[in-house]
Every structure is written in structure tokens, then in C-alpha cells.
Amino acid sequence: MMAVGAISFIIVLLLVIPSVSSPVLSATDSSLSIVEGRFGDSVTLPCDGSARHLPDDQLDVLWKTDQKTVAHYSGGKLVVDSHFSGRVTFPTERILRRDFSIDISSVKSSDEGKYECVVKNEHYLKDVQLKVLPPLFSRSLSVAVNDLVTLPCYGGVHKYEPDKLFVQWERGGDLVLKFSSKELICGPKYEGRVSVSPDWRDGNFSLSLSVTGLRDSGVYQCSSDQKHNVASVVLEVNIIHSDNNKLYFLIFIPICILILVVYVGIAKKQKIHHVKNKIFSQCRWPRNQSHSQEQENNQE
CATH class of the missing domain: 2.60.40.10 (Immunoglobulins)
Structure with missing residues (x-):
């Protein structure tokens, strides 16, 4: 009986102590x-x-x-x-x-x-x-030759160890850009034409590409090291005719035509004026000559 009473006392004690302790x-x-x-x-x-x-x-x-x-x-x-x-x-x-x-x-x-x-x-x-x-963005972009396009890519970066980051861009198996805290390597076809976002420490791995021709059209892929939340994005880049070229023709050609019309008009006026002066000079000389002859006759 004493053993049972001791056990009961311990159970009650265990139930009471948490109730009076700070939660x-x-x-x-x-x-x-x-x-x-x-x-x-x-x-x-x-x-x-x-x-x-x-x-x-x-x-x-x-x-x-x-x-x-x-x-x-x-x-x-x-x-x-x-x-x-x-x-x-x-x-x-x-x-x-x-x-x-x-x-x-x-x-x-x-x-x-x-x-x-x-x-x-x-x-x-x-x-x-x-x-x-990642922010919402289109996975298919259409750009013109000589345009600067940004291919978006976002991934995980450790807030206190960003220098361990590794990012790589590829197109059709060819290296576009490889970036880490220690090196930046551009593919042979993209030297001087690509760069990575300056906000890479924040997880923005977007690629800036200066488009030079139809050869830049294709599927681009971004990926990060397996040890850090892998982020990849596939983008289709299509080359179209530049709106700037269309605007150039719409503005420059009419201006050229207008200048030509004005020039031709001025040239015609100058030619007509020259012809008039020539005719007038030809007509005026005989008249002056006849007048001088009349004066000579009168004197006689």
C-alpha cells in the first residue's frame, strides 16, 4: 500500500509542477x-x-x-x-x-x-x-539585330555565403558564360557580348546579351551548382526585323524626298531667272544701239 501511495504522490507532483512553471x-x-x-x-x-x-x-x-x-x-x-x-x-x-x-x-x-x-x-x-x-517573365523573347536583350534567371543564394555561388549559361551545348566568385568565363562566340546581372548576390542570374545576328537565335539554359538550390530556365530567342529600321525608313526617306523636291525647285527657279536675264540682255542691246543711231542722225 505504501508503494502505491508513493507512486500516486509522484504522479500528482508531476502533474502539478508544469502548471506552476512558466510556459x-x-x-x-x-x-x-x-x-x-x-x-x-x-x-x-x-x-x-x-x-x-x-x-x-x-x-x-x-x-x-x-x-x-x-x-x-x-x-x-x-x-x-x-x-x-x-x-x-x-x-x-x-x-x-x-x-x-x-x-x-x-x-x-x-x-x-x-x-x-x-x-x-x-x-x-x-x-x-x-x-x-522568381518574378513572372516570358520564356519566349523576340528581339531585333543589334538589340541588347536580358535573359532572366533567378535562383537560391545563401545570404551569408554568396561567394560559393556558381552559375552557368549554355546554348545548344555551347558555353555562353560561366560565373563564380573567382572567375568569369565567356564562350568563344560570346566574347565582349555578354554579362551577368550585378545583383547576382541577391539571386539574380540574368544574362545580358548583345544580339548580332540570326546565329544568336535559339534555346538558352541557366543553371546553378547542385549544392545550391538549382535554378534553370529555358528561353527561346527569335530574331525579327528591328522597329528602329522601320522607323528610320519612315522618317529618313520622306525627308530625303522633300529635300530633293526643294533642291529641284530652287534649281529650276535659278535656271529660269538665268534664262530671263539672258533674253533680256539680248533684247536690250539692239534697242540701245538703235537709239544711239537716231541721236547721230539728228545731229547731222
Whole structure:
């Protein structure tokens, strides 16, 4: 009987102790939210802190990802990591309402990952998985000879290790461009005509190509290293007649015709005037001569 009573006492004790302890949520206990946003758009990472009954002056809220700080509000001051500088909104008014959601603008592919909302003493409130989608774009482009075209491609980049990136563009098995933090190699047919986006650290792997002729038409493929979220895109580039050439003919040819008409008109006027002067000079000389003869006769 004593053994049964001891066991009962232990069970009751185990049930009572959690009820009087501070409730601590682990990252696994908190519900996981999935937020999706397109490259360049704004997203909101939700975190409800209404259950936390802390005085305003004791509010301490931390958002982190990959064990690094995203934004930290403490003592009325906000500190934002350099990777998110100028892109994170965490208004004090919202925080005082116990809404600990943050806004991230101009989302990059490198922003993708798991984010944690934590309050003072490491109480996890929310886990949010952010997925960054590529912007909407056409997979078939029509360009003119001598145009500069951008072939879009977006992929994943580790926000804190962008230098490990590797990107390669190909067309029909031929190398167009190969890019990494250590080297930039252009294919023999594309020397001096291609470049990669300066925003490659953000996950923008778009290719700029100066089109020189029909030989540039075809299917282009972009891919990144297998160790980093592989991103590939197939684009069809068709060559068409340039609208600039059409505009050139529509404007230049009429101007040339107008100049020619004016020139011919002026030339005709000058020729007519020259003929008139010649005729007048021919007609006037005999008249003057006859008049002088009359004067001589009168004197006689």
C-alpha cells in the first residue's frame, strides 16, 4: 500500500509542477507558417505576441534566421542586420500592440529560409518559412539585330555565403558564360557580348546579351551548382526585323524626298531667272544701239 501511495504522490507532483512553471514554447511546439513572395516584392512574417504579458519597457523581441539576427527590438530601440538594412519594417506602434510581425521589402532569393520570432528569455513564439519565387517573365523573347536583350534567371543564394555561388549559361551545348566568385568565363562566340546581372548576390542570374545576328537565335539554359538550390530556365530567342529600321525608313526617306523636291525647285527657279536675264540682255542691246543711231542722225 505504501508503494502505491508513493507512486500516486509522484504522479500528482508531476502533474502539478508544469502548471506552476512558466510556459516555455519550443521551436517544435510553435506552429510553422509558410510565407511566399516573389523576387522584388514585400512580405510580412507573422508573429502574435498578445499572450505575452510584459510591461512595455520590458519588451524584448528578436527575429533571427540561421542563428543570426534579422531584427532586434529592446529598450525602445531597433537594430537590423546589415543584410536586411533598409528593407525591414518593425514599427514600435505595432510592437506595443503585441503584434511582433515584421515586413521585408525588396525580397531577394537570398532571403529564403526559416525565421524565428523569439521574446525575452528565449521564449519561441513563431517559426516562419519564407519561400522566394522568381518574378513572372516570358520564356519566349523576340528581339531585333543589334538589340541588347536580358535573359532572366533567378535562383537560391545563401545570404551569408554568396561567394560559393556558381552559375552557368549554355546554348545548344555551347558555353555562353560561366560565373563564380573567382572567375568569369565567356564562350568563344560570346566574347565582349555578354554579362551577368550585378545583383547576382541577391539571386539574380540574368544574362545580358548583345544580339548580332540570326546565329544568336535559339534555346538558352541557366543553371546553378547542385549544392545550391538549382535554378534553370529555358528561353527561346527569335530574331525579327528591328522597329528602329522601320522607323528610320519612315522618317529618313520622306525627308530625303522633300529635300530633293526643294533642291529641284530652287534649281529650276535659278535656271529660269538665268534664262530671263539672258533674253533680256539680248533684247536690250539692239534697242540701245538703235537709239544711239537716231541721236547721230539728228545731229547731222
